[in-house]
Amino acid sequence: MIILGINDVGHHNSAASIVIDGQLVASIEEERISRIKMDNAYPHQAIAEALAIAGVTAEQVDVVALAGLSRWDQKPYVDTLFKYMAKVAKQEPDIKKFYWNQQPARLTRLFKQRQKPAGVLADKPTQTVEHHLAHAASAYYASPFADERVAVISLDGVGDFSWGSVWLGEHGKLQQIEYLPYLNSIGLLYSAVTIYLGFKATRHEGKVLGLAAFGNPEPLLSRLLAHTNQTDWANLFDARLARIALQFAKEVGQSALRELCDGLSKEDVAAGIQAYTEHLICAWIQLQAQQLGVNKLAVAGGVFANVKLNQRLLALPEIDNIYVHPNMGDGGLATGAAYEVYSRLQNGLTPKLQPHVYLGTEINRENALAALEKSGLAYSEPENLSYRVAELLAAGKVVARAAGKMEYGPRALGNRTVMASCQDKNINQWLNEKFARTEFMPFAPVIIEEQAHAYFPDWQADHVAARFMTLTYDASSVAQRNIPAAVHVDNTARPQVIRRVDNPAYYDIINDYYRLTGVASVINTSFNMHEEPIVRTAEEAIQAFQAAQLDALILDGFLITNVDANLFA
Numbered sequence: 001m002i003i004l005g006i007n008d009v010g011h012h013n014s015a016a017s018i019v020i021d022g023q024l025v026a027s028i029e030e031e032r033i034s035r036i037k038m039d040n041a042y043p044h045q046a047i048a049e050a051l052a053i054a055g056v057t058a059e060q061v062d063v064v065a066l067a068g069l070s071r072w073d074q075k076p077y078v079d080t081l082f083k084y085m086a087k088v089a090k091q092e093p094d095i096k097k098f099y100w101n102q103q104p105a106r107l108t109r110l111f112k113q114r115q116k117p118a119g120v121l122a123d124k125p126t127q128t129v130e131h132h133l134a135h136a137a138s139a140y141y142a143s144p145f146a147d148e149r150v151a152v153i154s155l156d157g158v159g160d161f162s163w164g165s166v167w168l169g170e171h172g173k174l175q176q177i178e179y180l181p182y183l184n185s186i187g188l189l190y191s192a193v194t195i196y197l198g199f200k201a202t203r204h205e206g207k208v209l210g211l212a213a214f215g216n217p218e219p220l221l222s223r224l225l226a227h228t229n230q231t232d233w234a235n236l237f238d239a240r241l242a243r244i245a246l247q248f249a250k251e252v253g254q255s256a257l258r259e260l261c262d263g264l265s266k267e268d269v270a271a272g273i274q275a276y277t278e279h280l281i282c283a284w285i286q287l288q289a290q291q292l293g294v295n296k297l298a299v300a301g302g303v304f305a306n307v308k309l310n311q312r313l314l315a316l317p318e319i320d321n322i323y324v325h326p327n328m329g330d331g332g333l334a335t336g337a338a339y340e341v342y343s344r345l346q347n348g349l350t351p352k353l354q355p356h357v358y359l360g361t362e363i364n365r366e367n368a369l370a371a372l373e374k375s376g377l378a379y380s381e382p383e384n385l386s387y388r389v390a391e392l393l394a395a396g397k398v399v400a401r402a403a404g405k406m407e408y409g410p411r412a413l414g415n416r417t418v419m420a421s422c423q424d425k426n427i428n429q430w431l432n433e434k435f436a437r438t439e440f441m442p443f444a445p446v447i448i449e450e451q452a453h454a455y456f457p458d459w460q461a462d463h464v465a466a467r468f469m470t471l472t473y474d475a476s477s478v479a480q481r482n483i484p485a486a487v488h489v490d491n492t493a494r495p496q497v498i499r500r501v502d503n504p505a506y507y508d509i510i511n512d513y514y515r516l517t518g519v520a521s522v523i524n525t526s527f528n529m530h531e532e533p534i535v536r537t538a539e540e541a542i543q544a545f546q547a548a549q550l551d552a553l554i555l556d557g558f559l560i561t562n563v564d565a566n567l568f569a
């Protein structure tokens with residue numbers, strides 16, 4: 001059975017996925033093709049590309065799975081929101097104003113028709129999957145927890161008028177436990193702080209997380225907790241915090257936040273919101289795990305892009321293991337919707353770990369050669385490519401790798417990646433300048449699995465989440481000594497733990513680097529220019545290589561260098 005999953009909800013990260021007989025075989029976000037970061041346009045191009053990657057035609061698709069409810073089906077959630085607004089409006093006149101201003105739109109929006117996919121797809125049987133169920137399905141069905149009872153949790157800013165949900169995953173099905181109402185969204189509060197600190201919401205929360213390690217969390221944490229009802233998550237925020245969540249990007253919300261952050265440095269504000277997020281969500285998930293009697297977590301939703309939060313969750317005494325869907329943001333909804341519809345139609349789907357994220361457009365020998373010929377660049381095809389690249393890295397050179405299928409999700413994990421030695425701390429500043437980036441967290445390392453435990457003592461072989469760079473670990477003294485550039489001021493790092501079976505050509509480079517230098521890890525950062533999506537095609541890889549003036553580029557099996565040939569003499 002072939003299911004086409006589509007995320008067309010219109011906020012951000014429009015995407016398409018193909019699930020065949022319960023297995024995810026292709027997925028791509030519209031941004032990678034349109035080159036508009038987090039593009040929210042209808043994903044026509046992504047649909048066509050996902051079909052091509054999967055090698056199926058539109059005619060062969062059996063069912064279309066749409067992430068997100070239709071406007072009409074959202075009505076009960078909208079009604080709940082307005083009821084809640086009416087309650088808190090008594091304390092916040094600005095919410096009252098908003099409540100009345102939105103009444104006409106509340107009705108007219110119900111009748112807005114949803115856009116249909118083009119051609120024969122428009123006539124295919126279609127099912128919709130609620131936003132948080134799609135997140136939950138992406139986490140559960142792609143997880144390694146086939147035979148266990150699992151707490152499946154989604155948390156994000158907002159989707160289908162909720163900011164989170166809890167499910168029990170068991171016997172290949174999801175049983176709904178709880179939904180969290182919109183105006184208590186810690187995700188939106190975090191986004192409000194992101195804007196307050198001068199960054200872009202839904203895009204730069206990671207910068208706030210990086211900045212947090214430099215500050216004192218206490219003042220803002222106490223102020224926020226004074227407005228929080230920790231024992232009742234249906235009424236978590238008081239009217240003041242609800243005002244910020246409701247209008248997080250507008251003056252109404254930002255002015256309330258300014259008062260709360262009065263007199264605090266940017267670092268202290270970042271540290272405060274991060275501590276608040278970790279404190280509340282860890283306590284709440286601990287409670288969920290206790291009530292459900294489970295010790296495994298499968299999670300998705302933008303909140304779980306917070307790698308530090310994920311580390312804290314894994315450290316909870318109740319939790320043995322956590323699986324974070326590699327495309328935890330809304331780009332993963334297309335996949336979740338497709339899984340869920342398959343499960344519905346087949347009366348369940350046993351979870352099976354999605355073994356890799358190489359699900360996008362492919363750079364192969366043929367299109368790499370064509371792009372190289374067009375560029376006029378000199379290139380070679382070394383037999384011992386991995387060793388040659390390891391030599392370059394050991395000599396302090398920066399090497400990009402664009403080969404095979406593009407990664408699914410926000411992280412580059414070897415196929416659209418820039419590598420550099422992480423033995424010199426200055427590489428962070430230097431690389432950020434090269435890519436015109438502002439980051440407060442150091443670049444993340446990739447490490448061969450055989451050495452992961454020596455560098456990150458808490459890492460265990462069944463921590464599959466670490467293969468997808470979705471959580472931080474405390475660094476050992478070996479890591480502090482060998483890869484100082486990848487260790488943050490709070491002594492954590494966010495490794496990609498790689499096994500040879502996952503990506504042999506990429507693994508071999510790091511392993512050869514290890515043999516040359518005694519260091520089992522290099523920096524791995526995404527191959528993209530400032531604020532642009534990750535490169536997709538061979539042509540884009542060559543353009544980015546030239547624009548950033550990198551030292552070398554691996555394009556499929558070819559090597560292009562700007563480095564003096566004497567290095568290899």
Ligand SMILES: [Fe+2]
Pocket residue numbers: 131135156157158159301302329330
């Ligand atoms: Fe979401």
